[in-house]
Amino acid sequence: xxxxxxxxxxxxxxxxxxxxxxxxxxxxxxxxxxxxxxxxxxxxxxxxxxxxxxxxxxxxxxxxxxxxxxxxxxxxxxxxxxxxxxxxxxxxxxxxxxxxxxxxxxxxxxxxxxxxxxxxxxxxxxxxxxxxxxxxxxxxxxxxxxxxxxxxxxxxxxxxxxxxxxxxxxxxxxxxxxxxxxxxxxxxxxxxxxxxxxxxxxxxxxxxxxxxxxxxxxxxxxxxxxxxxxxxxxxxxxxxxxxxxxxxxxxxxxxxxxxxxxxxxxxxxxxxxxxxxxxxxxxxxxxxxxxxxxxxxxxxxxxxxxxxxxxxxxxxxxxxxxxxxxxxxxxxxxxxxxxxxxxxxxxxxxxxxxxxxxxxxxxxxxxxxxxxxxxxxxxxxxxxxxxxxxxxxxxxxxxxxxxxxxxxxxxxxxxxxxxxxxxxxxxxxxxxxxxxxxxxxx
Amino acid sequence: xxxxxxxxxxxxxxxxxxxxxxxxxxxxxxxxxxxxxxxxxxxxxxxxxxxxxxxxxxxxxxxxxxxxxxxxxxxxxxxxxxxxxxxxxxxxxxxxxxxxxxxxxxxxxxxxxxxxxxxxxxxxxxxxxxxxxxxxxxxxxxxxxxxxxxxxxxxxxxxxxxxxxxxxxxxxxxxxxxxxxxxxxxxxxxxxxxxxxxxxxxxxxxxxxxxxxxxxxxxxxxxxxxxxxxxxxxxxxxxxxxxxxxxxxxxxxxxxxxxxxxxxxxxxxxxxxxxxxxxxxxxxxxxxxxxxxxxxxxxxxxxxxxxxxxxxxxxxxxxxxxxxxxxxxxxxxxxxxxxxxxxxxxxxxxxxxxxxxxxxxxxxxxxxxxxxxxxxxxxxxxxxxxxxxxxxxxxxxxxxxxxxxxxxxxxxxxxxxxxxxxxxxxxxxxxxxxxxxxxxxx
Numbered sequence: 001x002x003x004x005x006x007x008x009x010x011x012x013x014x015x016x017x018x019x020x021x022x023x024x025x026x027x028x029x030x031x032x033x034x035x036x037x038x039x040x041x042x043x044x045x046x047x048x049x050x051x052x053x054x055x056x057x058x059x060x061x062x063x064x065x066x067x068x069x070x071x072x073x074x075x076x077x078x079x080x081x082x083x084x085x086x087x088x089x090x091x092x093x094x095x096x097x098x099x100x101x102x103x104x105x106x107x108x109x110x111x112x113x114x115x116x117x118x119x120x121x122x123x124x125x126x127x128x129x130x131x132x133x134x135x136x137x138x139x140x141x142x143x144x145x146x147x148x149x150x151x152x153x154x155x156x157x158x159x160x161x162x163x164x165x166x167x168x169x170x171x172x173x174x175x176x177x178x179x180x181x182x183x184x185x186x187x188x189x190x191x192x193x194x195x196x197x198x199x200x201x202x203x204x205x206x207x208x209x210x211x212x213x214x215x216x217x218x219x220x221x222x223x224x225x226x227x228x229x230x231x232x233x234x235x236x237x238x239x240x241x242x243x244x245x246x247x248x249x250x251x252x253x254x255x256x257x258x259x260x261x262x263x264x265x266x267x268x269x270x271x272x273x274x275x276x277x278x279x280x281x282x283x284x285x286x287x288x289x290x291x292x293x294x295x296x297x298x299x300x301x302x303x304x305x306x307x308x309x310x311x312x313x314x315x316x317x318x319x320x321x322x323x324x325x326x327x328x329x330x331x332x333x334x335x336x337x338x339x340x341x342x343x344x345x346x347x348x349x350x351x352x353x354x355x356x357x358x359x360x361x362x363x364x365x366x367x368x369x370x371x372x373x374x375x376x377x378x379x380x381x382x383x384x385x386x387x388x389x390x391x392x393x394x395x396x397x398x399x400x401x402x403x404x405x406x407x408x409x410x411x412x413x414x415x416x417x418x419x420x421x422x423x424x425x426x427x428x429x430x431x432x433x434x435x436x437x438x439x440x441x442x
Numbered sequence: 443x444x445x446x447x448x449x450x451x452x453x454x455x456x457x458x459x460x461x462x463x464x465x466x467x468x469x470x471x472x473x474x475x476x477x478x479x480x481x482x483x484x485x486x487x488x489x490x491x492x493x494x495x496x497x498x499x500x501x502x503x504x505x506x507x508x509x510x511x512x513x514x515x516x517x518x519x520x521x522x523x524x525x526x527x528x529x530x531x532x533x534x535x536x537x538x539x540x541x542x543x544x545x546x547x548x549x550x551x552x553x554x555x556x557x558x559x560x561x562x563x564x565x566x567x568x569x570x571x572x573x574x575x576x577x578x579x580x581x582x583x584x585x586x587x588x589x590x591x592x593x594x595x596x597x598x599x600x601x602x603x604x605x606x607x608x609x610x611x612x613x614x615x616x617x618x619x620x621x622x623x624x625x626x627x628x629x630x631x632x633x634x635x636x637x638x639x640x641x642x643x644x645x646x647x648x649x650x651x652x653x654x655x656x657x658x659x660x661x662x663x664x665x666x667x668x669x670x671x672x673x674x675x676x677x678x679x680x681x682x683x684x685x686x687x688x689x690x691x692x693x694x695x696x697x698x699x700x701x702x703x704x705x706x707x708x709x710x711x712x713x714x715x716x717x718x719x720x721x722x723x724x725x726x727x728x729x730x731x732x733x734x735x736x737x738x739x740x741x742x743x744x745x746x747x748x749x750x751x752x753x754x755x756x757x758x759x760x761x762x763x764x765x766x767x768x769x770x771x772x773x774x775x776x777x778x779x780x781x782x783x784x785x786x787x788x789x790x791x792x793x794x795x796x797x798x799x800x801x802x803x804x805x806x807x808x809x810x811x812x813x814x815x816x817x818x819x820x821x822x823x824x825x826x827x828x829x830x831x832x833x834x835x836x837x838x839x840x841x842x843x844x845x846x847x848x849x850x851x852x853x854x855x856x857x858x859x860x861x862x863x864x865x866x867x868x869x870x871x872x873x874x875x876x877x878x879x880x881x882x883x884x
Contacts, residue, residue, distance in 0.1 A: 137619050142702060152701075162700050167643050168634050172702040173615035173709065177579050177804045178667055187668040189801035192610050192742065201609050203742050203800075225620055225711070226629040226882060252801070258604050259594075260584060260614040261703020267615065268801040269667070300634065300645050358645075359631035359694070359710040360882065362619045440668060440802065 004286045004311050009033075009101040012425040016104045017111035018121075020052030027418065027428025028052055031284075033100050034240070034275035034430070037081055038127040045080040045130050050275050050430065051104050053124050060120040061103065066110050069099050082133045082218070082276065086239045086365035089221040090279070093239070097280050129274035131181045132242070133218060133366035138179055138270065139356060140214075140246060140370035141171040145346040147375035150387045155254075166296050168303070169347040169355045171372075174246075175267035179368065181274045182432045186247050188409065188439040189268040193251035205439035206249035208392070209407040212373040213320050213383035213415055215342050216244035216272050217349050219367040229357040231305040234350035237363065240278040241349075243318070243415045243432035244370050245271040250386055250406065272368070273415070273432040284424035286311040289348050302358055303351050312348030316429075317341060318374050318417045320383065325410030326400045334414050335399060337388060340374045340381040342417070409438045446728045446753050451475075451543040454867040458546045459553035460563075462494030469860065469870025470494055473726075475542050476682070476717035476872070479523055480569040487522040487572050492717050492872065493546050495566050502562040503545065508552050511541050524575045524660070524718065528681045528807035531663040532721070535681070539722050571716035573623045574684070575660060575808035580621055580712065581798060582656075582688060582812035583613040587788040589817035592829045597696075608738050610745070611789040611797045613814075616688075617709035621810065623716045624874045628689050630851065630881040631710040635693035647881035648691035650834070651849040654815040655762050655825035655857055657784050658686035658714050659791050661809040671799040673747040676792035679805065682720040683791075685760070685857045685874035686812050687713040692828055692848065714810070715857070715874035726866035728753040731790050744800055745793050754790030758871075759783060760816050760859045762825065767852030768842045776856050777841060779830060782816045782823040784859070851880045 008014070009031065015022050016030040028034065028050040038048045038055055049056040058077040061067035067077065073092045076084035085093065103110050110116055142148055145165070152160030164170065188209055194201035220239035223229050229237055246266060253265030289312040298304065305312075318341070321334035347355075352369055373383040382388045385406055389395050392405035407413070412435040420426035450456070451473065457464050458472040470476065470492040480490045480497055491498040500519040503509035509519065515534045518526035527535065545552050552558055584590055587607070594602030606612065630651055636643035662681035665671050671679055688708060695707030731754040740746065747754075760783070763776035789797075794811055815825040824830045827848055831837050834847035849855070854877040862868035 137617055155701075164634075164636075164643070164697055164700070167636075168698060170698070170702055171705050173617055173705070175579055175615055175803060176618070177806055177809075180667070187802055190670065190744075191801050192606075194606075194609075200739065201606070201742075203744050225622070228632065228882065249801070255606055256610060256612070257701070257703075258606070259597075259699070259703070260612055261699075261701070263613050263615070264797070264801045264803065267803045297642065300643075302632075302645050355706070359633050359691070359706045360629055361617060361706065361709045364619055367619075440670065 004283045006283055009097055010284050010424065012423065015106050016051065017106050017108060018052045018054060018104060021104070023052070026052055027430050029425050029427065030101060030104055031425035032277060032281050032427035033097055034277045034281065035082055035085065036132050036275045037130045039130060040122055040127050047077055047079060047082060047085065049100050050124065055122045055124050055127050056100065056104065057120050057122060064116045064119055066103055066116055066120060067099055069096060083366040086133060086218060086220045090236055093278060094280055097278065129181055131179065132274060132276050135176040135179055135366055135368050136364040138174040138176045138368045139171050140174045140372065141169050141352050142372040143169055143345045143347040143352060144372055144375050146377050147373040147383060147387065150375060150382065154391050169352050171352065171356065172261045174270060174370065178267055179270045179272060182271055184271065184434065185437040186269045186434045187437045189249050189252065190439055191249055191252035191264050192255055194255045201255055206252055207406065208250035209436060210248045210250050210385045211320065211407065211413045212246035212248055213318055213338065213340065214244040214246050214373060215316065215371040216242045217369045218276055219363045219365060219369065222364040223357050223362055225362040226360040228360055229354055231303055231308060231350060231354040234354040235279065237353055238279050238349055240276040242276055243273040243417050243429050245413060245415055245432050245434060246370055247271065271432055271434045273430045275430045277427065277429055281427055282314050282419065285315045285419040285421060287313045287315055287343060289313045290344055299351065303354060308348055308350045312350055313343040315343040315421065316417055316419050318415065321414040323412045324398055324400060324402050324408065326402060327398060330400065332399050334412065337396060338380055338382055340376045340383055342374050344376055345371060345374065407436050409436050411436045446725045448725055451539055452726050452866065454865065457548050458493065459548050459550060460494045460496060460546060463546070465494065468494055469872050471867050471869065472543060472546055473867035474719060474723050474869035475539055476719045476723065477524055477527065478574050478717045479572045481572060482564055482569050489519055489521060489524060489527065491542050492566065497564045497566050497569050498542065498546065499562050499564060506558045506561055508545055508558055508562060509541055511538060525808040528575060528660060528662045532678055535720060536722055539720065571623055573621065573714070574716060574718050577618040577621055577808055577810050578806040580616040580618045580810045581613050582616040582814065583611050583794050584814040585611055585787045585789040585794060586814055586817050588819050589815040589825060589829065592817060592824065596833050611794050613794065613798065614703045616712060616812065620709055621712045621714060624713055626713065626876065627879040628711045628876045629879045631691050631694065632881055633691055633694035633706050634697055636697045643697055648694055649848065650692035651878060652690045652692050652827045653762065653849065653855045654688035654690055655760055655780065655782065656686040656688050656815055657758065657813040658684045659811045660718055661805045661807060661811065664806040665799050665804055667804040668802040670802055671796055673745055673750060673792060673796040676796040677721065679795055680721050680791055682718040683724070684718050685715040685859050685871050687855060687857055687874050687876060688812055689713065713874055713876045715872045717872045719869065719871055723869055724756050724861065727757045727861040727863060729755050729757055729785060731755045732786055741793065745796060750790055750792045754792050755785040757783070757785040757863065758859050758861050760857065763856040765854045766840055766842060766844050766850065768844060769840060772842065774841050776854065779838060780822055780824055782818045782825055784816050786818055787813060787816065849878050851878050853878045
């Protein structure tokens with residue numbers, strides 16, 4: 001594994017000349033510098049960096065001569081998506097991080113250049129944030145053992161975890177075309193379902209619409225078809241992470257998923273948060289992967305590496321909040337329904353990637369790997385309503401007195417995530433939002 | 443459903459001035475005109491049409507003024523892949539078909555223009571055939587009830603067909619990055635497997651490498667996210683078909699596939715034949731979809747349409763031939779191991795597409811839909827070795843005396859397909875080939 005390196009860009013004492021970037025609660029301090037793609041008005045999409053309540057326009061920063069980087073890197077900064085930056089790998093990405101850090105840190109010449117500042121910075125609430133990359137393939141994993149155990153015990157009480165679970169990261173291919181950026185509404189899907197009490201299935205709007213709280217990891221450099229990625233190199237192929245909501249229609253899923261897995265229950269929409277927090281920004285929050293149970297098998301050699309064992313986990317706290325239409329009308333803020341810890345996942349991101357490529361499957365820059373629902377052992381750590389309400393048997397109560405087994409039209413789901421520890425600056429992932437729209441009437 | 447229309451381009455009496463296009467055994471007579479992407483030497487990829495033993499270069503045909511079509515269509519003909527033509531839909535595609543037909547039919551001025559002929563035609567054996575389109579998403583179905591029943595009875599003797607099978611087309615997402623054009627070798631994948639006799643799984647080269655004979659359908663016009671495609675419109679979203687080999691590692695599949703479906707057992711490679719036979723070329727071979735059994739449910743309304751019932755099937759004969767390295771060394775031609783009829787599939791292509799989009803999932807031009815293994819009731823109609831050798835219990839015998847339960851290194855699999863009936867010109871799909879290379883030694 002690439003060693004976790006801390007440098008001056010992680011120093012929590014360094015401040016930005018942009019005051020909002022120094023606010024204790026900001027997701028985007030000088031130590032974060034996540035990358036994304038934005039648009040203002042009718043301009044073409046551009047690559048940007050989130051800093052406090054602003055967005056730094058990288059193309060403009062290159063054009064005004066504020067961002068001094070190698071031509072290859074400058075060219076990737078001027079693209080309309082992150083794929084070109086992703087392709088360049090960790091070296092150029094670190095170079096860009098250092099250059100942007102120095103541009104935004106106290107003492108930068110940019111701080112006093114009013115004309116240049118005006119040109120390279122946008123108010124975050126005045127830009128439209130887009131999907132950060134063109135996604136070639138989207139793969140979804142199932143890496144939380146607590147999630148797998150909870151879901152398994154509802155459907156197979158005698159054998160919650162299948163025999164393969166602790167030997168390999170279980171995953172399946174998702175749909176790339178329907179991955180969207182935070183904010184787009186989720187239309188309740190139509191589909192086939194068959195309640196246990198019904199003699200035959202029927203087609204109609206899903207009655208068990210759910211969210212799934214996940215982390216999405218973006219692929220950096222790819223690997224050629226037929227050439228596996230050794231686990232020791234896997235981190236090098238990771239670019240960074242976003243929040244990911246794997247919207248799921250549980251009634252459609254239960255009826256369709258055997259024997260080939262989830263399909264229409266999942267592919268109607270997947271939402272990602274638009275800012276990609278790079279592996280460099282996450283460096284201060286890396287730690288040993290969770291110790292396996294005494295009865296658990298050790299990972300097979302192709303999934304094991306001392307570096308991954310020592311620092312494969314990412315201590316990232318994740319939250320889901322929910323607001324009904326009635327709550328919004330009455331001015332009630334979204335209520336927290338769960339909080340969980342990405343650092344407790346059974347499989348690390350490096351293990352997911354190494355497993356994915358172990359048969360020679362080629363990954364490409366911009367590919368998206370979903371972690372699977374991030375749940376923990378506690379009831380308040382369950383990352384989807386299926387678990388939280390135990391398949392609808394224990395509905396949630398909202399401040400309005402409304403109850404929720406699954407999502408209703410008008411419900412808004414807000415996911416957030418952040419890293420914090422003593423001695424490091426807190427960084428956040430921003431938000432992943434979506435509101436449920438009624439099914440198409442046709 | 444779009445009515446099946448026959449016009450002058452289907453007239454079996456019309457001949458081409460290219461004599462090889464009139465040979466009775468050719469796959470590519472004047473009535474076929476499949477589209478593909480090719481390269482000569484170091485030139486950029488170009489769109490072409492297969493005709494007899496030649497490839498018509500559409501860009502060159504536009505440039506020399508031989509192909510008189512609307513500017514929008516001419517532009518799509520000059521692209522480096524078929525996606526732009528796919529996006530235009532059936533009207534422009536038919537216009538192109540008529541224009542190319544008239545260019546290549548007896549009486550065309552091109553026949554006597556030596557300089558233009560030289561410029562627009564290439565010998566088929568001197569061009570490299572590429573993947574016809576950039577594939578946004580690849581979905582694989584399971585639409586042969588005989589295949590599903592055979593495979594199911596090996597793994598679940600008490601319940602070969604799951605309860606959902608006759609209610610909906612079962613499908614799952616495959617891997618777009620590893621779809622390649624005919625001719626590329628298939629490297630035996632490494633992976634985890636666990637024989638029933640072993641206490642724990644191990645990682646190594648797959649010992650149960652298989653092919654799957656399928657038809658790949660290419661999406662033409664897409665549908666916006668959130669907007670289903672009514673079954674009556676589904677044909678309009680189909681561009682044409684190729685052969686597809688869904689290479690599968692059965693030992694990896696058996697261990698990994700529960701509960702989320704096939705993943706590394708399939709995504710190491712998928713091969714397609716490079717020529718796309720358009721829906722227009724298939725028109726003379728359409729017929730009623732197979733009558734369902736007396737106990738089978740009628741399709742739900744969103745999967746049913748009188749047009750699809752009357753003409754949803756495509757009478758397409760498919761064959762698999764196999765040659766071992768030893769056979770090639772001894773000059774023995776590949777032997778046929780199965781022949782099956784795509785017209786007997788339980789679900790039609792229109793039903794696959796309408797089901798896929800029924801939840802609002804957006805399909806895009808160039809998306810690829812695999813039919814699933816095309817098997818029939820007879821033993822010689824089984825479209826993969828898993829079925830043919832009944833999971834290795836009844837090995838095949840080759841002319842050399844070699845036996846095959848699954849594929850060995852050096853084995854070559856050749857798939858072919860064609861349509862023929864009295865009163866119509868026979869058309870073929872070309873070939874889908876691949877040879878097994880040893881596992882990567884790492």
